[in-house]
Amino acid sequence: MYTFDSRIRYSEVDKDAYLTIESLIDYFQDCSTFQTQDGPATVEYLKERNIAWVLNSWQIVINRYPRLCEEVTIGTIPYELKGFFGHRNFFMDTRDGERLAIANSVWTLFDFEKGVPARITPEIVEAYPLEERLPMDYGDRKIVVPKEAEVLTGEEILVRSHHLDTNNHVNNGQYIRMAIESLPDKAIKVAALRAEYKKQALLGDTLFPEIRKVSKNGAMTYTINLKDDKNSPVCIVELTTQ
Numbered sequence: 124m125y126t127f128d129s130r131i132r133y134s135e136v137d138k139d140a141y142l143t144i145e146s147l148i149d150y151f152q153d154c155s156t157f158q159t160q161d162g163p164a165t166v167e168y169l170k171e172r173n174i175a176w177v178l179n180s181w182q183i184v185i186n187r188y189p190r191l192c193e194e195v196t197i198g199t200i201p202y203e204l205k206g207f208f209g210h211r212n213f214f215m216d217t218r219d220g221e222r223l224a225i226a227n228s229v230w231t232l233f234d235f236e237k238g239v240p241a242r243i244t245p246e247i248v249e250a251y252p253l254e255e256r257l258p259m260d261y262g263d264r265k266i267v268v269p270k271e272a273e274v275l276t277g278e279e280i281l282v283r284s285h286h287l288d289t290n291n292h293v294n295n296g297q298y299i300r301m302a303i304e305s306l307p308d309k310a311i312k313v314a315a316l317r318a319e320y321k322k323q324a325l326l327g328d329t330l331f332p333e334i335r336k337v338s339k340n341g342a343m344t345y346t347i348n349l350k351d352d353k354n355s356p357v358c359i360v361e362l363t364t365q
Contacts, residue, residue: 124198124199124200124254125154125157125158125161125198125199125200126154126196126197126198126199127153127154127157127196127197127198128194128195128196128197128218129150129194129195129196129197130192130193130194130195131189131190131191131192131193131195132191133191135149136190136191137310140190140191141188141189141190141191142188142189142190144183144185144299144303144313144316145296145299145300145303147183147185147188147215147224148181148183148295148296148299149296150195150197150215151183151197151199151213151215151226151228152294152295152296153197154197154198154199154213155199155211155213158199158250158251159250161250162250163246163249163250164244164246164247164249164250164251166289168246170289172234172241172244173234173235173236173237174232174233174234174235174241175232175233175235175290176209176230176231176232176233177230177231177232177233177320177323178228178229178230178295178320179228179229179230179231179264179319179320180228180229180264180265180317180318180319180320181226181227181228181295181299181316181317181318182226182227182228182259182261182262182264182315182316182317183213183224183225183226183315183316183317184224184225184226184259184260184314184315185223185224185313185314185315185316186221186222186223186224186225187221187223188223188312189215189217189223193217194217194218195215195216195217195218195223196215196216196217196218197213197214197215198213198214198215198216199211199212199213199214200212200213200214200254200255200256200257201251201252201253201254202253202254202255202256203253203256204243204247204248204251204253205243206240206242206243207231207232207233207240207241207242207243208229208230208231208232209229209230209231209232209243209251210227210228210229210230210256211227211228211230211251212225212226212227212228212256212257212259213225213226213227213228214226214257225257225259227256227259227261229264232247235290262317264317264319265319266317266318266319266346266359266361268335268346268348268359269335269337269344269346271337272335272336272337272346273335273336273337274333274334274335274336275307275333275334275335275336276331276332276333276334277305277306277331277332277333277334277347278305278332279329279330279331279332280301280305280329280330280331280332280349281327281328281329282324282325282326282327282328282329282330283326284326286324286326287326291325291326292323292324292325293323293324293325295318295320298318298320298349298357298358298360299316299318299360301330301332301349302318302332302345302347302349302358302360302362303362305332305334305347305349306334306345306347306362311343311345311362311364312364312365313362313363313364313365314342314363314364314365315362315363316360316361316362316363317360317361318358318359318360318361319358319359320357320358321355321356321357321358321359322351322355322356322357323357324349324351324357324358328351328352329351329352330349330350330351330357331349331350331351331352331354332347332348332349332350333347333348333350334346334347334348335347335348342363342364342365343363343364344361344362344363344364345361345362345364346359346360346361346362347359347360347361347362
C-alpha cells in the first residue's frame with residue numbers, strides 16, 4: 124500500500140466548497156505517480172524504454188465528498204500484475220478512517236515504439252508490491268451503451284495542449300471532465316463512475332459527445348460516448364447520480 128496525506132484546496136472544490144469528481148481522480152492519479160516515482164520503475168525508466176502504463180478502465184464509488192480544508196489520506200494498492208496487465212485499487216479516507224471513496228482500475232503496459240503491449244519487467248514488479256484487493260462491488264470494465272434511452276448530442280470538443288499528459292495523449296482525467304462538461308446539467312453530483320478507454324486522442328483531434336440518459340431505481344445514469352470523427356468510441360463514461 125502507498126499513501127500520502129493532503130488537505131482539500133480551494134482550487135479543488137465546486138461552488139459549494141466540496142471536492143469535485145475531477146479533482147478526486149487527479150488525487151488518485153497523483154498517488155499512483157508518486158508510488159511510481161519512488162522507483163525503481165520511474166516515469167524516466169519507462170520513457171527510456173518507450174513504454175508507459177495506459178489506463179483501460181476506472182470504477183469509482185463515492186460515499187461522501189470532502190469539504191474545503193478537510194484533511195484526507197489518499198492511497199493505492201496494486202493487487203495483480205500479470206502478462207502486460209496491472210490492477211490497482213485506490214481510496215480516499217478522512218484522517219479518522221472514514222472511507223470517502225474507493226476505486227478499481229485496470230492498466231496495460233504499452234510499447235509505443237512497437238505499437239503493442241509490453242511484458243512487465245522485474246523492475247516494475249519490484250516497484251509495485253502486491254497486496255489483497257480491497258472489498259467493493261466490482262463491476263464489469265466493459266460499458267454497455269443503453270439502447271433504450273433519451274439521446275442527446277453535446278458540443279464537439281477540440282483537443283488542446285492543456286488536455287495532454289507526459290505521453291502527449293489526452294490525460295485520463297480530462298476525458299471525465301469532457302464528459303461532465305458535455306451534459307446539459309453540469310451541476311450533477313456523481314455517486315458512482317465507470318470509464319472505459321478505447322483509444323488515445325491526440326492534440327488537434329475533435330471529439331463528439333453522444334449522451335444517453337436513463338432513470339433507474341430513483342437515480343439518473345448518464346452514458347457519455349466520446350467519439351472521434353469516424354464515429355468510433357474513444358472513451359465511454361458512465362455517471363450515476365446521487
